[in-house]
Amino acid sequence: MKKIHNLMKKTANRLYRTAIQYSIAGRYNFVEKVIDEEHLIQILSTEYKPKYCVSFNAVWEAFIDLRRANLFSQLDQLYYKKDYSEYIILLVKNIHIIIHLNKTKYLSWAGLVTKGTELSKYYLGKAVYLHPIAINDITTAIIIEGYPDKADINLYLRNMTLRSKLLSPLEFGYLLLKDGEETYMRKLVKKSYFVSKLNVKQYIALLSALNMPSVLIKIHERNKDYASYDVKTFERIYDAYTREGLLDNAKALFDIADKTFFNNQKTLSKAINPHIINNKLERHYWFAKGDLVKAYATYRRQNLAQVLSLVFPSQYTQLTSVIEKAHQPLVFASWGPGDEIRFSQVYNILVRKNSNITITCEPRLHKILCELYPAVNFLPVNRTRRVNNECASIYDALPHKKLHHLMDNALFDSIERYDSISMLTDLLSEQIEIYLSAEQKYIQPPVACVKDIALKNEINELQKTGCKLVGISWRSSIMTTSRNEHYFTIEQLMSLLKLEGVIFVNLQYGDCAVELNELEEKHNIKIHNINIDHYNDFYSVINVMQGLDVIVSAGTTVLELAGLAGTPTYALTNSHGVSYRVSESHKDLWFSNIHYVPSMSHLTKCEVVNYISTELYRVFNEDKTKVINSK
Known part of the structure; x- marks a missing residue:
């Protein structure tokens, strides 16, 4: 009898889930409708219990509609078509169903669509409450990065995660790591009572x-x-x-x-x-x-390569020989601007193989790249990690949901003019030996030409103080547990920031006001802010860098810009993942002015900072004739 009872219960539950999933529940008044935004926030931020209203007519209409309506398929289609207004309307209409069935990806997507608004916090909060692992998701990090008050949203998400009845020891660990509690977690994983729960x-x-x-x-x-x-x-x-x-x-x-x-x-x-x-x-x-x-x-295995082969089968190639023979080849830059800067050093190799080549570029890099490589035809193209409501119209005509990583509507409209297309990362392996064997690297730093008089005067005033000017950047604006391995906290930088006779200049992009205020209040240390747009005006950033004595940067776009600037630079990293870039003399594979701490992957982050601090002290105070890291 017990088996029969369990079978009946399981069957009834499955029928119930199916009926809800394949019907537009709001249409049949199964549950109350969302009245307004305040009501929606109440649903998202609390354990709100909806009022149910079931009638024979509602059930019958839902049954008839089973064959033609699938809520989640509709949401998928609207999201991937970038019809975000209709997506939000449909999601709000069915919010009780989505929450009841624990379909948290739709809540995270809603948070991304409404990125930067108050509602994004509540959508994301419900997602981490129902599915705590979402606290460590890259989408979550991107939404946080776009929120005006990061302290507020981080605290809210932390509290919603901790309130979740589904929080596992693993997800608790991720939450602590996200909050910088690595030392505590290392102790915790040695405790048998904790490990026994994993x-x-x-x-x-x-x-x-x-x-x-x-x-x-x-x-x-x-x-x-x-x-x-x-x-x-x-x-x-x-x-x-x-x-x-x-x-x-x-x-x-x-x-x-x-x-x-x-x-x-x-x-x-x-x-x-x-x-x-x-x-x-x-x-x-x-x-x-x-x-x-x-x-x-x-790199040829990556998902974007597969997408291009699927969408453009007659044009796409991964072979340099095909690009070399093409009449009008197009090469896509991809990934972030830092990767684009680094790999741009093979552009002169490619343009010598085919002078008709067109290479896409991040619009913020266009001026710099045109100055560096005048023989190359650069095409500024918008691309983004995630599409939200603000930029949907730029990407909504693309034929595949992942193409926004490479192009916008404007480029897609003209893609037929190119007889061969490839990604720069597809071609790298065939250029790297040529690049490494070249006696003289192809790149030269861009000409320093500060046209902004106020900026020029500010740099001059700092130089007149007689202090050494050290540019500093310690993290990315997008943070997850896996990404945090490569970044540092202000507290970990203290031995460096306490150096005397030094003015530290902020090269950090993104909102870091809270960190800088705490540094000044707790330690009476001030990092100087120069009034430029670090995120959008890369040319001015390079101009500032060229007025500095030294730069210390984590492995972000700032590090690659420092490489272009030519200023002596220390890479702030202990990651084994960048060891391939380090030569025997501890210099960078791509930029000879970037230096690495010896045996860095065997050191803690604080030990890396201590080494850099000691080295800078030596250079600035003991032997001013020596270049950083020259042994």
Whole structure:
């Protein structure tokens, strides 16, 4: 009887979920309608219980409508078509259903669509309440970055996450790491009472987030339950082997992952992406092996390459030889502006192979790139990580939901004029040997030409003080647990910021006012702000950089701009992921003015800062004739 009862209960529940999912519930008055924005915020920010109203007519109409209406398919279509106004209308109309069925991605999307508004906070708050892992999502980080009061939204999301009845020990760990509690978490993962609440996959995930590869490997080798591993678990173990230099183990695991998930691989093109482990981690493996050609060739596996092959099958190529012979080739710059700056050093190689080449560029970089590479035809093109309501009209005609990473409507309208198209990252592996073998690198810093008189005077006034001018940038504007590995906090910079006879100049883009105010209030240390738009006016940023004595920057766009500026620069990093860029003399592969701390990946962040502080003290006070890091 118990089995029959459970079966009936399960069947009834499934029918109920199906009826709700495949009907536009608001139309049949199953639940009360959202009255206004205040009512919506109440629903999103509390454990609000809707009033139900079911009638025979409503149930009958819903049954008839089953065959033609699918709420979630409609939401998907509206979102990917970038019809955001209709998306929000449909979502609000069915908000009770979405919450009841725990469809949190639609709430996160709504937060992204309304990015920068008060409502975005409440949409996202409900998403992390229902699905706490969303606190560590890149979409969440992007929404936070666009919110006017970051302290407010971070506190709200923290509280909503902690209130969640679904909060697991793993998600609790992510929340603490997001708040900078790494030291506490490292102690917690050694406590048996905490570890006992984690399964193997969760334990591996947390150790990966804490960057504890040796411990992670021990846990894996004690279990090796491949059948229970998902792709993410394979990737975390593979990354740990790579970080520890156990490259044979990494290769063996790479092959096991391919065999395990061969029949379940989710990819647009197996020809382009035949492997399970993601291309970024495979790239780190080849960097660790010292094979830059194979490392850069892994970019050809990325999702955007598959999208281009699908949408433009007759035009898309990954071969330099095809671009070289094309009458009108187009090469897409991709990723962020920092990557574009770094990889731009192969542009002179490409234009020598085909003078008709057109290369897209981030509009903020157009002036700089035209000055650096006058022989190249640059096409400024809008591209973005995520589309929201403000910019939807720029991307709403694109034929694939991912193309906004590469182009806008204007370029798509004229794409037929190009007989061959490729991404710069597709071509990198074939140019890297030429670049490295060149006796003299192709790039020269842009001419310093400060046309803004007020800016020029401000730099001159700082120089007249007799203090050393040090530019400083410590993090990105977009923060997640995995990204935070590469960034620093103000507290971690204290040994550097306490150097005497130094004026620190803020090169940080994004809102950092809270951090700077706390620094001044707690430690009486002031970082000088120069009145320029750090986010949009890269040319002025470079001009400021060229007036500084030294720059210290985390691995963001600021570091790459410093490379262009030519000012002596220290990379603020201890990440193994950038080790491939470091030469034997601790200089950068792409920019010789960028220096790295020796053995950085074996040091803590505070030890990296202490080394840089000591080195700057030596240069500024003991031997002013020496160049930074010259040994």
